[in-house]
Amino acid sequence: MKKDICPICGGVKTESETSFTANYKQGVIIVKEVPATVCQQCGEEWISDAVATKLEEIVITVKKQRQDFFVAKYNNYSLAS
Ligand SMILES: [Zn+2]
Incomplete structure (x- = not known):
């Protein structure tokens, strides 16, 4: 594993969570x-x-469903085929 140093500020990068919109x-x-x-x-x-x-696939799937507003947790979302 390479050291996780931020290329922008030189700070330390850590594993975390974010939200995607x-x-x-x-x-x-x-x-x-x-x-x-x-x-x-x-x-x-x-x-x-x-x-x-996976996020791209979620977006594509939701667009097909034509939902106005869609909220999911990343780990709870499984792509049904
Ligand atoms: Zn930084």
């Missing part, structure tokens, strides 16, 4: 408790590629 023409999607790495100094957040991919 996507706005689209029909409504709003909010996914809570998304695993992220957060800089303790400046608050910048990073999301891993795997997490970002």
Whole structure:
């Protein structure tokens, strides 16, 4: 594992959680408790590629359902096919 140092401020990045919000023409999607790495100094957040991919899939799925307002917890959300 490489050392997690913030490239912006040089602070220490730690494992944490964030929330993800996507706005689209029909409504709003909010996914809570998304695993992220957060800089303790400046608050910048990073999301891993795997997490970002799942968030994209959630957005695509919710858009298909045409919901105006959608809130989910990241870990509770499983993509039904
Ligand atoms: Zn920082």
